Amino acid sequence: MAAVPTKLLVLSDTHGGRFPPDYRPPTSADVVLHCGDLTEESKIAEFLTTLDMLKAFGAPLTLVIAGNHDFTLDLPAFHRKVAEAGLASEPELVAREYGRDGEARKMFEDVRISHNIHLLDEGTHHFPLANGASLTVYASPYTTSPEADWGFQYLPTDGHDFSIAENTDIVLTHSPPEGILDRTAAKQRLGIPGLFQSVAKIRPQLHCFGHVHASWGAKLAAWRNATKTAGAETMSHFTAIDHGQSTVLDTLQSFQRGKFDDDATFTTKVQRLADFEKQGCRPIHGECDGRLKLDSGSRTYTLFVNASTKDDEEEQLHLPWLLDLDLPRSSPNMKES
Template sequence: MTQNNAASTNVRTRFLICSDTHRIDSLPGLIPSKQHADVAIHCRDLTTQSQLHEYKASIRLLQAINAPLKLVIAGNHDFTMDIPEFHKKVAEASLERELVEQAYGCDGDARRLFEGTGITFLDEGVHSFHLQNGALLTVYASPYTPSLGDWGFQYHPDKGHDFIIDDGSGTNVDVVMTHGPPKGILDYTHSGERAGSADLFRALARARPRMHCFGHIHEGWGARLITWRDRPTAVPSHLTDIDNGQSCTIAKLSDIKHGARQSLSGDAARMKCFATSHCSGDEHPLNWGSQTLFVNAAIEGTPQSMVNQKENLSMQLPWAVDLELRSSRGAGETSEK
């Protein structure tokens, strides 16, 4: 993969990232509406029970964010958007059609709520956007996670899933946006087990995007700048393909416990979120092609902190991330593909 890291052709771009808000309709004091980001990303679980009123609350949350581009995907709790799974749940519950439609709507109703809201709902695949700041952003999105129960957009771990981040077309993906983590990165559960996807990790190790953002595993909140080994192995894994000596942890859940904050310059310094910057001249500038920033941005807190199992956390912090993207100059007029 050939990447162009020339600083003169890059555009500094701010991302505001969150996930797993589970029907919260506002984040009071966390994301002041006057603070600006170039791109807002929600890695889903907008809802808890996938009911229409929950989607409406989440839309209000996203509309309050000051960003010209807002991207969302589905999550396992948003099961009404997984039509076969929705039908299965309704059949198993033997609910009356009228009751189902009142709470959940008909097929496609949840998706249609996003029309005309200024929020872009992404299906699985690669999408490209020309940003207002002059940057070109290419995103791979996928809602699929390994099965942890009877929910939407899940696959059996033994059967796997094809995350086609690099389709061989030469399109370089900047940001991967999934609901769940890859295996081995910010995916520890309270039981001490890893819940990430091995299939997703293998795809990421081969594509090597600038950033991968996700949620799903709430106790895995944090960010880590990964340095890849020179070449991916035949079957990439977190044990063989990460150069841990050249990687660094940006933040982990214990940082919330101690009230720690990182800040960017200007208005991001006043945003009550965890902020990190990996542009030219920063302490840890991201070297695209050999490094990837991983961000677990789960907002809803966990019943037990990984640091102190007696401490309850009701809400975790969103992320503000500054990265450099390619300039869109000369890249055509298409806003999405």
């Protein structure tokens, strides 16, 4: 059965902000994917801003997960934060800014009906697409933190089970996997080892995420042949990926002046960024810029994308990514699940 070319617009960590007034998003995406941190403080007004932005993209299907900043979608975390702020006895005050229990989630139930925007809980989801393709996506909003004091967080000592099903096309998480586009500005790795191991076992076409703003970028990773049979406890980004056959497609450093860049090199970088800004995205073609065509039958490469649009240092937002993937064709009786 022939595969179906499908365009995906991927972004993350918009934190309730807006793109600049002159920003023109690509309008050709079949699916928009938002990898979490829809808000900065999980306020109702921020959710409204984000939903207005997602509606403006006009995609036939939009898939969204929460991030750690979206704690009102995680009621136990929301209640903890209200108690820590000493506001448990002020429900009306809390409701004015954050809504009542379940109010933020209800907003997503409404836009699912009106605009086909889906807030995905953790797990595997199946969608027939308007272009005739089928999409199987694994979603998880969970990140790890020593304090686990935000939404959808757990202690590193507790661990978390990322149960990714076989034949998953796309993994959509808020956290990066350990070792892949997960370094902070201070060069600390924040990715999750268990998430990497689960992804390495399944080898999806695409794993997109955010959370670590400084590691915006994309990497086409080649899997070593032994990955499928290796024990999970021995699997890491050092052992499972053939870095000699892998390609970093872009990082923030691709557009910043390097220590050894001359004026001509830096001018080229500036022009390249300007060209992408005119398109409203950083595009990655199905051939991954000439190296490899990713399709549903290939499990030897995975495209990893950190789509964080927030900049830790400045107000400007990084570009979202526009990806071309080949997905399996949907069967006539396939239903959303």
